[in-house]
Amino acid sequence: MASTIVAFELGGREVEVMVKPMTTLQSALRDQLGFTATKEGCRQGGCGSCTVLVNDEPMLSCLLPVEDVAGQRVTTLESLTPTQGLHPLQQAFLDANAFQCGYCTPGMTMLAQALLDHNPAPDRGDITQALTGNICRCTGYGPIVRAIEVAAQAMHAGEEGQPR
Amino acid sequence: MARLRGTGIAAVNYPTGMNLGGDPSQALIHATTSGSFVVSLSATDLGQGLKTVIGQIAAETLGVEFGEIVIDTADTDTGPHDMGTFASRATHRVGNAVIAAATEARQALLEVAAEELEAAVDDLEGDGHGNLLVKGVPTRSVRIAEIASMAQFKYGRTIAGRGAYMKPKSLVDPETGAMDPDSTEAHACTVAEVEVDTETxxxxxxxxxxxxxxxxxxxxxxxxxxxxGGAWMGMSHALYETTAPYYPAVDHSPRDFSEYLMPGPLEMPEIECVVLEMPSSNGPYGVKGIGEMTANSPIPAIANAIYHATGVRFDDLPITPEKILRGLDAKRSGPS
Incomplete structure (x- = not known):
């Protein structure tokens, strides 16, 4: 079948990709747009390492045909990362040593961002429950849960410090 | 039906490295014109942090800052020989090779610096912040990065070092069976607490x-x-991981590793540890290997905790719910 051009918003910029039908968002991000922070783990929706945000909702980009995000707003770790320094989640992951190999980290970070968007003050149970679709084979999850707790507090404090 | 609690304990002595035809690692170090030091290895970082610890060891021995070290584990075709990353050996073996290479490279660095500063090599010292200076004359100092550049453009010299470390092959004494299979041993003891649901x-x-x-x-x-991470993997091995069907029907078996059962975040126990440091005599800066051993003692500790909770001894892993229920049934029906 013929390729089509799909346009969507990626990190605040309009992008276009020419894709065969059923090309995944993950493949378009990594192979065509060079946005390689989004990892390719299982390619079957089982590990969460490819998690991105579509209109602020966490989605598995390995199962998502890129046609489905036409006209939508896609956020990856690249666009979460500030030009200077680190996002509070990235800083908290670094401080808590919430990785060893780091392969799950981009997906964990995006998932955590989605959690904190919905629930700015999650308790430990909320965080643990949110992580159940994302696999980490190195840390035993404890440092990841602690990092998200710390980031939630830091982001909450940051918001309170902002003028209204 | 009840929830039974139990506590189990287990200990491990774990060897660092191995003994086949000898167990070698090699390393090469050279300075670039900008004053970075490239450490070329064929041992790979599997995600456990080998590049970080080798960078620390190289920086310590060279007397330069950690940020100046570049670890290149690119290619086993072109890199210096290494047996590989396994047997909890890499920090020990590669670290020793890197100390040797860094010692030689530092000597080359000092010789160029001595010429530039018109001083004897033995009179030079590092300040730990990227400078070499003449002892007692703090005004006579030079940046290591500058020396690295001068070595190449002014003196036509290399700043480089070679390092090798090998655990020689140890043959078994045919009379006694004695041999020396490893370089050092690390030790651990684990206490696990479990709760067993006798209904499920x-x-x-x-x-x-x-x-x-x-x-x-x-x-x-x-x-x-x-x-x-190792405690987690041990728990997974003790209770979950099998390629055989979890329940008798064969179509319940995992078809590949994506369906291979392992614990997730909801199964997370409290994981705590204390670390004692007793430096080894032959590791770099007293290192012993801590890799595979971390997944070892949690397994028998959990099995022992299940025995303590249920009075049933399980000696076949993983200890699945089916095995627990069959074991409890057998215990209830008494010795046959």
Whole structure:
């Protein structure tokens, strides 16, 4: 079948990709747009390492045909990362040593961002429950849960410090 | 039906490295014109942090800052020979090779600096912040980065070092069976607490607490990471991981590793550890290997905790809910 051009918003910029039908968002991000922070783990929706945000909702980009995000707003770790320094989640992951190999980290970070968007003050149970679709084979999850707790507090404090 | 609690304990002595035809590692180090030091290796970082600890060891020995070290583990076709990353050997073997290479490279660096500063090599010292200076004359100093550049453009010299470390092959004494299979041994003891649901057979691990004696810690945060991750893997091995069907029907078996059962975040127990440092005599800066051993003692500790909780001894892994229920049934029906 013929390729089509799909346009969507990626990190605040309009992008276009020419894709065969059923090309995944993950493949378009990594192979065509060079946005390689989004990892390719299982390619079957089982590990969460490819998690991105579509209109602020966490989605598995390995199962998502890129046609489905036409006209939508896609956020990856690249666009979460500030030009200077680190996002509070990235800083908290670094401080808590919430990785060893780091392969799950981009997906964990995006998932955590989605959690904190919905629930700015999650308790430990909320965080643990949110992580159940994302696999980490190195840390035993404890440092990841602690990092998200710390980031939630830091982001909450940051918001309170902002003028209204 | 009840939820039974139990506590189990287990200990491990774990060897660092192995003994086949000898166990060698090699390393090459050279300075670039900008003053970075490239450490070329064929040992790979599997994600456990080898590049970090080798960078620390190289920086310490060269007397330069950690940020100046570039670890290149690119290619086993072109890199210096290494047996590989396994047997908890890499920090020990590669670290020793890197100390040797860094010692030679530092000597080359000092010789160029001595010429530039018109001083004797023995009169030079580093300040730990990227400078070499003449002892007692702090005004006569030079940036290491400048020396690296001058070596190439002014003096036509290399700043480089070669390093090798080998555990020689140890043959078995045919009379006694004695041999020397490893270089050093690390030790650990784990206490696990479990709760066994006698209706479902499900085992919940409540806590895994360990004490480790690992020699000198090059990077304590990475050691903690290894221990927590290893406890998790041990728990997974003890209770979950099998390629055989979890229940009798064969179509319930995993078809590949994506369906291979392992615990998730909801099964997370409390994982705690304390680390004791008793430096080894032959590791770089007293290192011992802490890799595979972290997944070892949690397994028998959990099995022992299940025995303590149920009075049934399970000696076949993983200890699945089905095995628990069959074991409890057999215990109820008494000795046959």
């Amino acid at each position: 057979g499900v085992v919940t691990v409540l806590s895994i607490r360990s004490a480790y004696e690992v020699g000198r810690q090059v990077n304590p945060a990475l050691v903690q990471g290894q221990i927590a």
